[in-house]
Amino acid sequence: MKKYNSILKYIFIVVASLFVIGCVHDDKYDEPTLDNFQCRTADYYTTGAGKGLTKWTLTTLKTKAQNAAIIDKAYIEGYVSSSDETGNIYKTIYIQDSPTNPTEGLTVSVDAVSTYTKFPQGSKVYIDLEGLALTTYGGVIQLGMITPAGTRIPEKEVNNHIFRDCNVRENIIPKVLTMSQFSSSNNLIGCLVEIKNVEFDSRALCSTFAPTGTTVDKTIGEGWDGVNKKYLRTAVVRNSGYASFANQLVPAGNGSFVGVFSKYQPGSTPTYQLYINRVTDLNMEGDKNGDGVDEHFPRLDGIAANPCGFNPATLTAKTVADVKQFAAGTTNWVQITGDFYLKAQIVANDETGNLYKYVYVEDATGGIRVNINKTDLYLESRFKLGKDVNIKLKNLYVRSVNGEIQLGDLFNNNTQFGQIEEANMYKYFFDSNLPARAVVPTERTISQLTNADVGRWIKLKDVQFINSDLGKMLTESNTVTNRTLEDCSGKTIILRTSYQADFGTKDNPLKPATVELEGGKGDAYAILSVFNGTYQLWITKLANIDFDNTPRCDGSVYTPIPTIFSDNFASGLVNWTAVSVTGAQTWLVSNQGNSGNNYAIMNGFASGNNANEDWLISKEVSLVGKTQAVLNFTTDVRYSGNALQVYATDNYTGTLSTTSWTQLSPTLDTNTGAFGDWVSSGNVSLNAFLGKNVRIAFKYTSTTSAAATWEVDDFKIKAQ
Template sequence: MKKYNSILKYIFVVITAALFITGCVHDDKYDAPNLDDYQCRNASYYENSANGFTKWTLHDLKLKPQSQAITDNAYVEGYVSSTDETGNIYKTIYIQDDPTNPTEGLTVSVDMVSTYTKFPQGAKVYIELKGLALSTYGNVVQLGMITDAGTRIPEKYVPAHIYRDCSVKATIVPKVMTLAQMVTANDKYIGCLIQVNNAEFDSKILCMNYAPDATTVDRVIRDNSTTTARIVRNSGYASFANQIMPSGNGKFVGIYSKYNSTYQLYINRVSDLEMNKFPRLDGIAADPCKFSDTGLTQKTIADVKKLYTSGNWNQITGDFYVKAQVTANDETGNLYKYLYIEDATGGLRFNINKTNLYQDNRFRVGKDIYIKLKNLYVSNVSGEIQLGGLYNGGANFGGIEEGDIYKSVFDGNAPIRDVLPSERTISQLTNADVGRWIKLKEVQFIDADLYKPYASGTSATNRTLTDCTGKTIVLRTSNFATFAGKDVSGGKGDVYAILSAFNGTYQLWIPYQINANLNNPRCDGSTYVPLSTIYGDDFSSGLVNWTAVNVTGAQVWTVSNQGNSGNNYAMMNGFASGNNANEDWLISKEVSLVGKTKAFVSFTTDVRYAGNALQVYATDNYTGTPSTTTWTLLPATLDTNTAAFGDWASSGNINLSAFLGKNIRIAFKYTSTTSAAATWEVDDFKVKGL
């Protein structure tokens, strides 16, 4: 499954926000771990010929054959260069062969956390290699163990292979490197602690936190040695994740690593970073993250809207600022490259040419921000006043550029506050409400929208809400929203949403599915009964519940999870050293619709490359052979973007009323030719009914 449950996601966000508000700030200072009870050894043990050990260097080790257990009674020694005490490094111990002048580093993969309590940074360690194995992950050779669960050394085996020296603990002096020196010839230093001087985080990420909660992100870092940027990889579970990254220039210290062809660095602790010097290499002369209202005049949201007077847009030339609260962002994908802000006088759409705005602490829902307005623009876009910038050489109005965010947006440095809605009925809505977070009272989806998803196909979808007097309003949902394929709620209740306007028509946008959770009886007193899943398949078990029939061609239906974060989907591709003619069917197991009064089938698809469209059929008399079976073609909405993978399209609920009371099968028919062979992927298959 690709689309997570938005309700659980919403609850998680609330909990993590509460922890952020109430939790103490981690000062990145730690007590030394107590190692008194952990077994240790000395060099003399391994140098004693009676014990039969052969010493290998780290370089020797990394040249050994991979993916097979080491049988030699050999060992390596090194010094721990990393620490997982802050949570930024996970289930990995990095070592180097010398504490001050290393010539080689090593990545050791262990199925163990809090390794710093046994192997703190600077500790000399001995690793007994017999039974361990090398493998390569992301073009980095790592030491681990071959097990059914993977290539990490299981925690229970760590004490039998890794020993701390009983007396030696050194201070690791980072090796000075430039970003230009991060090349293949220096891969031998992967795993070493290094220092980069004249380092600064890219201007596009200035004033951001190290990482959003529970999400690992890449932050770009630069120095004066090359125009090629490198990556600092930060975990959302690190104790310092919510701290703001340093905005100046200076010394960066971290673990040197790599993933495929991308060189990356891991921070052990933020106290290792001394990056507070100005001016920066890019010319920024002072800390850009501190807001000052000196010389500025405060404006309200209502004032900002009045700065638009006529034409395509108006530039703001005054030294103004506005303080507002973030009321909606792009966390679920229903908003894209914009968010909404509000103060006591109104709400406003703020366009920013950047994705995943929610990962920036400044743009979390409930945060107060300051916006310097000078040189921004206001425009009337289809009847809605918006704030943003120009792009395409000043020819179009849209979002402020990513690299300019730090110039205009500043954290209010106050705890997150609850976003309080303005309560309205449909009849009470006015232009003054456009941009506001509202609570629309006592509404329901119209009958024609029941048992339909919020969005289907490859574009945004309109659904209609009505009150009990017959007044209606559009609720619009992006096909990229995480809840797009979820069925709308069928009862009556209150909807929490942003009110926008499009050419004189009001429309609503909900950031989360839970914002339209309607459970009360409908206006006519009836109680909505939601569809239940009769049969569902996310292909996590492969094609065990499907029959793959190959009619023509050598290629067949299979299961893959490439590019899908490990989640399986069914796939058919007729290309193999060229386009091939194929006809291949993927036929579901039999599903009973006996006793059902409603039934639907739904799924998601993704297509890449030119070729025939996938066809979807249903039958109640499968003969075992597609050519002799009577099939009914279903009107499925499919992905149409052949230029890219990853833009999964929901089919919507396809009505199976013609098959009520019968046992049916659903089939996907793939065809290709020697001229064109598309790749089709199918997931989230469900037959639903009541």
């Protein structure tokens, strides 16, 4: 009865606390009182009900078989080295075998959050092992439970396996390591460690730990190679976008770093990682002695003072028009030498990938492209759409690139103009710390456009895609694709779209090669650029060209050819017949590297190149009664080898040799050097099969000297 009274007492205290503080918003929380709740002591295993359980050390546990439930009546004990109070550590409890000078650590995977309320850092815990299981992920042994949902201990099972010793709460003293000791300290994964005399590398300076909702890696360095200007050793710091400190600036100085030690090793080379429990564990910035001096500088890389402060009072303000004027009358790069700064709004960034390694900024006097050698700029607070950013201009360059004046820096031993290096971003870009503002377009007609509009976010009223573009995809090759917009007076302008863009979401990508142009008329929103006197538009999302179901300039309403059969392979190969003529490899369905979205794949490489001939044949599709029909799909190729061949037939016999095949001529991906550049086939005519039942086949071949990997997705047959 005492146990139940304790639990009821705990519930009453929690409810009462919520009633009292429910209207208070504070990021600091008092640690809950958990005395006698879910508690055990060492006596339970020596003289109590657990007397028959065998005590294993963490070392012994790690030697046991993996991927199978533990049947031994055994337990381990340890001390919690982690805390998920800030949200940076997620559904994981890290423990170590001693609060000081540990010799072994362990990663415990739990399907529960806010575990710090039951198992705060320093708690001594006992874990009953029967029914749990060991697995390895990324080279790290983890303790969990094998379930249909994964290998975490379900939340309802945590209380049956993990117990806190409410009489013991130790101060976890970090184990001091150097990065050179990491490779010989795999036994310490899960332990709290301290690395001294380290600093975040310059790429991280003046940026936040993580953007909202996204986990990012930052790098800390130890030791400095003055000749090659690089750290002797580095490690990764993993930062969650859900951490309470995610939007704080990374400390800019040199000092000690305290965090949980881990690694990720999918292959032969490990990447050592550290997880911050709380930013107060980092002593890498600030006035330690109260003398007004930040003793964490100079850094190993020579930075002598905190570079992240921005004081406009010490600089002269310039406008976009002023910056462009520096390059007026020349095509050479021009260095800005004055102590100037530009305050401008981010009006277009790289969120969809249609802009790549650059952003556009704009003020009342105009807009300009800013080149930066970094991807995913949109994730940083400084480059969020609508934010005002302060740009220190001294030592940057401006240049007219094919008629468009751009801001950037020199590279390749100062012989070429281009992007500002990521390692130098801290010198130039400073968050205004002002909330984002709505981006207001400059409204123009095509005839009104002038060079003063280049770099601006503009709105073109009442435009449409020209007739010859209708029915086409937004992109159709592994390059940038041009489409043409026109107004009702017949004036035209080019719309440029990168095949690398993705107008969907992380979970539901939307490749431009799968997007058919909308045939109506409407307003286009885009960045205006120029190339050798020809104006060009760049959109940042599909909503910028929303022309669906609206009358065209001549009053007609364009109706796209309807899709009568489509397959994105979400259900595997249910609509297909795979026929293997030669070789052990066959057509499969995968989603690797494609954010969970399936595609068909054939790869003749397995421990070397293999000779293969494999066909993937679609189900029968009726074109009876149709007057027009086209085929459309996307492909992605990697590694050298034979091109994929595409055939159609209206008399499939079930045997390849007795079937009459017609070879088709679609556009296929040709970039064998990388995955991910999906290419549209274009609309391949099937008019030769009108009035018949048609099947489409993909023929893959490879040899012992070359075996490409071919992927097929977004298969459609359209007819009317």
